[in-house]
Amino acid sequence: MSTADSLPELALVEAPELLLAAPTHVYVVTHSGLNAGKVGISGRVEGARIAAHLRAGWLLYRALLLPDRDAAVAVEAATLAELGNARGYVAPEDMRQGGSSETVDLSRVSAPELWRMVCRHADAVPAPRAPEPDAVVLYLASNHVELLAVGFVEPASWPGTRRVLRANRWRLEAGKVSPDRARAAVDAVAVFADQQGYRVDPYAPERSPSYSSYSLPFLSSAAAHASARAVVEGVLGAALHHDDE
Template structure:
């Protein structure tokens, strides 16, 4: 899925003393629509994806509801729509509303940077398959660090190593692996990659050519980050090199 950078904005309507939080894509005319109805742009922040922007908007609106602040602009005064995200600026100033946006954006980005991307490096026990990809953690794991998929694979007999990292760091690690694969003559196996892995984001599936343990060790080095073994369900821990 292609991520579309999206603004979270705060606009104000001085004639009615109302403020609004909303989201708008880079190519959207949404803010101009508000301006055409007498609104003024107070501030806007660009988030890396529409989903991240939506999370920020929802977080702010949820907090406003908890604080007992309700929508203030009648629907007939907003032909462009969006009245449910408006507030009385006497209750919540534009600066306060913007502060809530900034705080929510910081929380959303912090969560994305620390837990959204996990690198998985695995070899099927007794086989000659190497898998590297990304996974969204679904909760605490027996392994270190958290990786729900890694735990599942370990229980099924895979030798799994993981590392929590940012999306940028994960991409750099994958580039390192691809460079090693090119030098070592290891070929990506498209059939394995498309065979229905439990997480769609898994990618870079290679069928090893030479000595499995040695190629696996070299691949770990090529990734360029510290990878931690996920302990199998029975508590044993193979290959602690």
């Protein structure tokens, strides 16, 4: 096998299609005649929502693009909560395009202060997690000093990982599985190693959101390698295949 695509798929669990939310702006607009400021959200700066404010005499003060609508809604809600009783300054009849409940008196909260609130709450929004891959390459590897490694990488990373292991004369068994099954298999081998009294040495203890690199090497014997393979295949309900060129 020369590429990840040629690896067999082992009990692959189909993940539902991930729908990526569109990036969304949090904006602040001001109106000199009303001496008012407003915070809101809009998909695009040139979109219909901000355009409606501009037609009503408001001016765009600042806009901040966030990764998705949920993040923008969270920042807007946190900003409005901080404003408390100060919001709702403009009467609904003076704001026919809507949004009066999100307005403030600029004499109480200036536009720069309102914008600083938005930015502070935006800083508190967690970074979006990378989508988990549908499948990863799960591998068992052993070398001439009887060091056993079990781990998994994303298919795109497998050729590089494979080359490194091959260059160090590791014998490989591998197959494509779902990330959940790969993690379960690796964890099961870690438990097995602990039960057998083998030294467990985490190679990459920090798991990335997509589990792109995680392995557990431990000193073993040929018998331990066979037992570890049996543990992995028991979790998968399928056999790993020798990765021969």
